[in-house]
Amino acid sequence: MKLLEGKLIADRMLTRLEKDIQEQHLHPGLGVVLVGDDAASHLYVTLKERAAERIGIRVEKKLFLENTVQSDIEQAIDTFNGDSSVHGILVQVPLPAHIDTEAIINRMHIDKDVDGFHPENERRFLAGESAFFPVFPHAIVELIRASREPLRGKRAVVVGNSWRFGDMMCQVLSREGVEAKHIPCVECASEQGLRELKSADIVVSACGRERTITSVMLKPGTIVIDGGIVKDGARVLGDVDRTSVEELEGFLSPVPGGVGPVTIACLLSNVVEAAKRQLLSSEK
Numbered sequence: 001m002k003l004l005e006g007k008l009i010a011d012r013m014l015t016r017l018e019k020d021i022q023e024q025h026l027h028p029g030l031g032v033v034l035v036g037d038d039a040a041s042h043l044y045v046t047l048k049e050r051a052a053e054r055i056g057i058r059v060e061k062k063l064f065l066e067n068t069v070q071s072d073i074e075q076a077i078d079t080f081n082g083d084s085s086v087h088g089i090l091v092q093v094p095l096p097a098h099i100d101t102e103a104i105i106n107r108m109h110i111d112k113d114v115d116g117f118h119p120e121n122e123r124r125f126l127a128g129e130s131a132f133f134p135v136f137p138h139a140i141v142e143l144i145r146a147s148r149e150p151l152r153g154k155r156a157v158v159v160g161n162s163w164r165f166g167d168m169m170c171q172v173l174s175r176e177g178v179e180a181k182h183i184p185c186v187e188c189a190s191e192q193g194l195r196e197l198k199s200a201d202i203v204v205s206a207c208g209r210e211r212t213i214t215s216v217m218l219k220p221g222t223i224v225i226d227g228g229i230v231k232d233g234a235r236v237l238g239d240v241d242r243t244s245v246e247e248l249e250g251f252l253s254p255v256p257g258g259v260g261p262v263t264i265a266c267l268l269s270n271v272v273e274a275a276k277r278q279l280l281s282s283e284k
Contacts, residue, residue, distance in 0.1 A: 001224070001245055001246055001247075001248055001249070001250045001251060001252040002147075002250070002251050002252070003251075003252055003253070003254050004143045004146050004147060004223075004225075004251050004252065004253040004254075004258060005254070005257065005258075006139075006143065006253060006254070006257050006258040006259060006260060006261040006262045007257050007261045009142060009143065009146050009261070009262050009265075010051075010261035010262045010264060010265040011261075013142070013262070013265035013266075013269065014051060014054065014055050014265050014268065017055050017265070017268055017269060017272050018054070018055035018056060020272055021055060021056045021057070021272060021275075022056070024276065024279070026056075026272065026275045026276065026279065027058070027085070027275070028056070028057045028058070028087050028088070028271050028272055028274070028275035029057070029058045029059075029060065029083075029085045029086045029087050029088075029271075029275075030048075030052055030057055030058070030059050030060070030086070030087070030088050030089075030090060030114070030268075030271050031060050031061075031062070031080035031083070031086040031088070031089045031090070031112075032045060032048070032049070032059060032060065032061045032062065032089075032090045032092065033061075033062050033064070033073060033076050033077065033080075033089070033090070033091045033092065033104075034061060034062070034063050034064070034092045035063075035064040035065075035066070035068060035073060035092075035095050035096060035099065036064070036065070036066040036095075036096050037065075037066060038094075041092050041093075041094075044092060045061070045090075045092050047260075047264060048090065048264050048267065048268075049061070051264050051265070051268060052268055052271070055268065057268060057271055057272070058085075060080075060086065062076040062079075062080075064076075066096055067096075068096075068099075070098075070099055070100060070103070070104075073095075073099065073104055074103075074104065074107055077089065077091075077104065077107045077108055078107070080108075080112065081107075081108065081109045081112065084278070086112065087112065087114075087271055087274035087275040087278055088112050088113075088114030088267075088270060088271040088274050089108050089109075089112045089113065089114065090114065090115060090267065091104055091105065091108070091115075091117075105117045105118055106118060106119065110124075111274065111277065111278075112274060113132060114132055114135075114267055114270035114271050114274060115132075115134070115135055115267060115270075116131070116132045116133060116134030116135055116138075116270070117134070121134070122134065122168065126168070126171055132270045132273065132274075133266065133269075133270065134168065135263050135266040135267045135270065136165070136206075136227070136259070136263055137165075137168055137169050137172045138172075138263075138266040138269075139259050139262035139263040139265075139266050140169065140172075140204055140225050140227060140259065141172055141173070141176065142262050142265075142266065143225050143253045143258065143259065143262060144176070144202060144223055144225060145176075147223050147251045149223060149251075151176045151177055151178050151202075152176070152177030152178075153177060153178075153179075154177070154178045154179070154201040154202055155178070155179050155180075155181075155199060155200050155201050155202070156170075156173050156178045156179070156180040156181070156200055156201065156202035156203070156204065157180070157181055157182075157183060157196050157197055157200040157202070157203050157204070158170055158173075158180055158181070158182045158183070158204045158206075159182075159183055159184075159185055159188060159197075159203065159204065159205040159206070159207060159212065159213070159239070160182070160184070160185065160204075160205070160206040160207055160227075161184055161185050161207065162206070163182070165206060166182030167182065169182070169204060170182050173202070178201075178202060180202075181196060183196055185207040185209060185212055188212055188213065188217065194216075194217060197213075197217040197218065198217060198218070198219055199219070200218075200219075200222060201221070201222060201223065202222065202223045202224075202225070203217075203218065203222055203223070203224045203225070204225045204227060205224070205225070205226055205227060205228055205238075205239040205240060206227035206228055206239070207228050207239045208228045208229055208230060208239070209228065209230065209239060210230045210232070210237050210238075210239070210241075211239075211241040212228065212239035212240070213226070213239050213240045213241065213245070214240075214241045214244045214245070215241070215244040215245045215247075215248055216244075218245060218248060218250070220248055220249040220250060221249050221250050222248070222250040222251075223250060223251045224240055224245065224250060224251065224252045224253070225253045225258070225259065226238035226239050226240040226252065226253050226254070226255050226258055226259070227239070227253075227259045228240075228255065229255065236255060236256050237255060238254070238255030238258075239255075240252065240255070242254070
């Protein structure tokens with residue numbers, strides 16, 4: 001399979017964003033909330049911070065201990081909401097178990113919800129109204145487009161346990177002219193699941209389970225987007241059994257180096273878009 005190199009795709013996106021910032025004399029700001037000492041969360045925030053600073057986005061971080069209380073995080077969100085120099089807010093998830101994540105997400109001003117997590121942002125996006133493109137589905141679409149295969153009339157299967165993500169992804173793909181269906185992870189190996197996968201031109205997997213997708217489930221020429229993350233000691237793997245599929249014709253987004261870098265670029269694209277909206281609003 002040909003690899004859809006997320007790092008290269010993200011690099012092109014970031015270069016365009018940097019040019020946009022310079023030409024329009026923007027001064028985008030991103031507020032980051034990071035709670036606890038989870039190593040993966042700190043790494044992800046560092047990667048986002050580096051990419052942001054590379055293209056001219058200012059980053060302001062608010063760090064909290066693992067045992068911080070809900071009200072302290074809410075106060076940080078309120079501060080970012082009221083700061084006109086902060087155009088987007090990123091709450092790094094997962095949050096500690098004692099924190100109500102949904103309440104924190106909902107507290108963000110919708111115009112600063114650059115991850116696209118806020119339910120009102122999702123509603124507006126799915127209704128075709130002005131809204132941020134949720135970053136994970138956006139990254140997946142960018143990777144699919146990078147195959148340069150014609151998409152209209154194609155058939156896709158989205159594999160994942162989240163019906164919220166599955167429905168969102170199917171609607172996003174339908175806008176590309178793709179007929180999409182969502183199936184739970186456990187159904188992949190069932191007779192019906194195998195039939196669905198084997199007939200698909202595009203397979204998107206977001207299960208977080210190693211070897212969810214193998215070569216026997218795919219037909220030659222399939223575009224496979226691996227959106228799963230599985231940690232095996234020091235190794236980071238995806239849902240797709242890469243060894244078994246690498247001899248097939250088609251396209252594969254690798255893990256690591258596939259969806260992750262593009263997701264960061266999509267996040268920063270929303271920050272730049274938020275800065276543009278604020279500038280247009282101030283000029284009216």
